[in-house]
Amino acid sequence: MVTLHDVAKFSGTSVGTVSRVLNGSPHVSEVARLRVLRAIDELNFTPNRAAQSLRTSRTTLAGLIVPDITNSFFGALARALARELWAHDYGLILADTAESLEKQTEALDALGKRGVDGLFLVPTTSTRDIANPLNIPLVTLDRTLADLPGVTSDNRQGTSLAVSYLHGWGHRRIATIVGPTTCSTAAERLEGYATTTRALGIYSRSLIREGPFSYAFGKQAMEELLDEPTRPTAVIASNDSQAIGALHACAGRGLRVPQDISICGFDGSELASHLSPSLTSVKQPISTMATHGARLMLELIETGTAGSGAVLLTDLTIGESCSVPPSH
Amino acid sequence: MVTLHDVAKFSGTSVGTVSRVLNGSPHVSEVARLRVLRAIDELNFTPNRAAQSLRTSRTTLAGLIVPDITNSFFGALARALARELWAHDYGLILADTAESLEKQTEALDALGKRGVDGLFLVPTTSTRDIANPLNIPLVTLDRTLADLPGVTSDNRQGTSLAVSYLHGWGHRRIATIVGPTTCSTAAERLEGYATTTRALGIYSRSLIREGPFSYAFGKQAMEELLDEPTRPTAVIASNDSQAIGALHACAGRGLRVPQDISICGFDGSELASHLSPSLTSVKQPISTMATHGARLMLELIETGTAGSGAVLLTDLTIGESCSVPPSH
DNA sequence: TTGAAAGCGCTAACAA
DNA sequence: TTGTTAGCGCTTTCAA
Numbered sequence: 188m189v190t191l192h193d194v195a196k197f198s199g200t201s202v203g204t205v206s207r208v209l210n211g212s213p214h215v216s217e218v219a220r221l222r223v224l225r226a227i228d229e230l231n232f233t234p235n236r237a238a239q240s241l242r243t244s245r246t247t248l249a250g251l252i253v254p255d256i257t258n259s260f261f262g263a264l265a266r267a268l269a270r271e272l273w274a275h276d277y278g279l280i281l282a283d284t285a286e287s288l289e290k291q292t293e294a295l296d297a298l299g300k301r302g303v304d305g306l307f308l309v310p311t312t313s314t315r316d317i318a319n320p321l322n323i324p325l326v327t328l329d330r331t332l333a334d335l336p337g338v339t340s341d342n343r344q345g346t347s348l349a350v351s352y353l354h355g356w357g358h359r360r361i362a363t364i365v366g367p368t369t370c371s372t373a374a375e376r377l378e379g380y381a382t383t384t385r386a387l388g389i390y391s392r393s394l395i396r397e398g399p400f401s402y403a404f405g406k407q408a409m410e411e412l413l414d415e416p417t418r419p420t421a422v423i424a425s426n427d428s429q430a431i432g433a434l435h436a437c438a439g440r441g442l443r444v445p446q447d448i449s450i451c452g453f454d455g456s457e458l459a460s461h462l463s464p465s466l467t468s469v470k471q472p473i474s475t476m477a478t479h480g481a482r483l484m485l486e487l488i489e490t491g492t493a494g495s496g497a498v499l500l501t502d503l504t505i506g507e508s509c510s511v512p513p514s515h
Numbered sequence: 516m517v518t519l520h521d522v523a524k525f526s527g528t529s530v531g532t533v534s535r536v537l538n539g540s541p542h543v544s545e546v547a548r549l550r551v552l553r554a555i556d557e558l559n560f561t562p563n564r565a566a567q568s569l570r571t572s573r574t575t576l577a578g579l580i581v582p583d584i585t586n587s588f589f590g591a592l593a594r595a596l597a598r599e600l601w602a603h604d605y606g607l608i609l610a611d612t613a614e615s616l617e618k619q620t621e622a623l624d625a626l627g628k629r630g631v632d633g634l635f636l637v638p639t640t641s642t643r644d645i646a647n648p649l650n651i652p653l654v655t656l657d658r659t660l661a662d663l664p665g666v667t668s669d670n671r672q673g674t675s676l677a678v679s680y681l682h683g684w685g686h687r688r689i690a691t692i693v694g695p696t697t698c699s700t701a702a703e704r705l706e707g708y709a710t711t712t713r714a715l716g717i718y719s720r721s722l723i724r725e726g727p728f729s730y731a732f733g734k735q736a737m738e739e740l741l742d743e744p745t746r747p748t749a750v751i752a753s754n755d756s757q758a759i760g761a762l763h764a765c766a767g768r769g770l771r772v773p774q775d776i777s778i779c780g781f782d783g784s785e786l787a788s789h790l791s792p793s794l795t796s797v798k799q800p801i802s803t804m805a806t807h808g809a810r811l812m813l814e815l816i817e818t819g820t821a822g823s824g825a826v827l828l829t830d831l832t833i834g835e836s837c838s839v840p841p842s843h
Numbered sequence: 844t845t846g847a848a849a850g851c852g853c854t855a856a857c858a859a
Numbered sequence: 860t861t862g863t864t865a866g867c868g869c870t871t872t873c874a875a
């Protein structure tokens with residue numbers, strides 16, 4: 188292993204100087220800097236992270252806790268975040284909670300003990316607040332929590348967009364299948380839906396179904412909606428899994444989408460765009476979310492405070508794929 | 516911050532003893548152990564990872580490099596692996612290459628420099644061999660590479676299973692859409708298909724299409740197959756994305772699945788099982804893969820050599836969802 | 844602008 | 860079985 192000492196010797200300087208060069212200190216003469224750089228290159232030197240951490244008590248490591256990495260939305264988020272942090276020389280440690288609050292607590296604790304510099308959290312739907320207010324920066328992603336700093340999409344705008352879109356196609360009985368409203372995103376999506384349908388005069392409580400962000404619930408809720416005396420001509424789901432469940436419930440009843448009924452998902456995962464030409468979905472700006480999240484985190488780590496405690500992303504779009512007016 | 520020293524003082528022992536307790540050394544009296552344990556608990560002490568790393572030159576950190584974390588198969592693999600390593604007190608750093616060989620090389624390099632103890636790699640389809648034979652343990656997952664230690668499913672068996680299954684339902688014109696055969700899994704899946712169809716006397720070159728593991732290619736290939744003079748009555752894809760592409764190509768031609776044509780995927784992602792009752796898929800034993808991978812890695816890290824250089828998982832199953840005999 | 848040196852918290856070798 | 864001590868490789872203060 189090549190150490191700072193070796194570089195110093197090779198370049199005819201001292202460890203202090205080498206360290207200064209490494210850390211971009213301005214108090215190094217140009218000659219020294221060049222000689223050191225040359226030596227580093229020549230010896231193929233890489234600073235020892237453990238030693239740096241021990242001295243500076245910073246690990247250049249962040250943790251990411253997601254409820255379901257299997258969900259392509261969170262997969263895409265993890266990818267974008269990893270890439271972003273990467274660019275700042277930070278590694279990202281992954282933890283998946285499978286929507287279990289207990290596992291989330293464990294993960295929070297273990298990552299804290301590991302000594303990560305910061306923690307990104309997409310809280311479980313059943314999270315009320317974080318049990319152990321760790322002393323390291325915590326940034327929520329997608330789903331917000333109390334007054335923790337975080338980045339989230341303008342979910343109200345998202346469903347509002349969807350309602351307007353469907354209304355524009357002539358739909359009047361627009362239902363919604365919403366996630367657990369203990370979760371900020373679900374609550375906000377419901378709010379956007381309610382506000383907009385009310386404004387259009389087409390709101391009805393009987394068109395709302397609340398439950399887990401799952402395929403199974405999407406299917407079940409859709410079946411209930413189809414059993415209503417006058418069934419909806421369009422449905423807005425809170426995520427793509429629910430939307431696909433709804434899709435299959437319709438298929439099971441011999442209804443064609445979108446000819447007989449329109450379905451709109453949320454997240455805009457590739458899944459949705461591929462699933463069928465007929466599943467429209469509200470797209471979240473995933474990489475923007477990652478960029479802002481990383482910025483927020485680095486700010487928090489560097490300065491201890493975040494300029495903007497929370498970031499709201501407003502560039503949601505609706506992935507129009509194939510739509511038709513209601514058939515009745 | 517509480518240090519070893521504090522614990523020693525509090526428990527009336529010395530740092531040596533505390534360290535021994537921490538590392539499970541047998542040379543500690545029961546009294547001393549108890550007093551130390553009590554102090555650790557009392558002071559809420561957590562050993563400093565950086566200091567440990569510096570001394571032992573081990574980070575208890577592993578890297579995972581996947582081509583596409585957005586794909587739920589790799590998502591599930593990452594989750595299982597993280598959980599498994601976790602149980603052994605190892606953290607998992609995630610890197611996604613988006614099937615880019617260049618990004619893979621970068622990731623390999625960067626993670627190596629970070630000082631992870633081992634690297635899990637699902638090589639890009641275009642990987643021929645690893646450019647920089649790092650001096651840290653490398654274990655391939657799913658896709659194998661040269662003679663690197665790794666864990667893979669018995670892919671031949673998988674497609675063989677699928678062919679037999681479809682043949683059992685009466686299918687005779689069984690096509691396949693296969694991934695890039697530079698990739699071990701694709702090559703093996705093709706091999707299993709070819710061997711089995713030959714044995715049954717139903718092999719035909721014109722029923723084979725090779726290309727990327729993507730939705731787009733699956734769709735394109737299916738369209739080509741449907742243009743054949745006598746079209747296949749069943750198709751086996753190399754992964755679920757391709758299968759879904761194929762599904763949509765059929766839908767686009769007004770063909771119903773499985774009534775008019777049967778489609779079988781590979782990976783058994785939730786996606787497939789949810790996608791529609793009509794997409795059958797060969798399920799890989801993902802968590803077994805993770806368990807074996809972790810075992811292999813820990814062995815490699817601990818002893819420097821792996822008992823079994825490569826592990827072949829044979830418990831693939833076919834997720835029968837809804838099948839019918841060919842309509843012609 | 845530089846070099847020398849202290850020490851971050853831990854493990855392991857040595858002595859007792 | 861135990862305590863003492865020498866570093867692991869680095870950053871950073873202090874003098875020069």
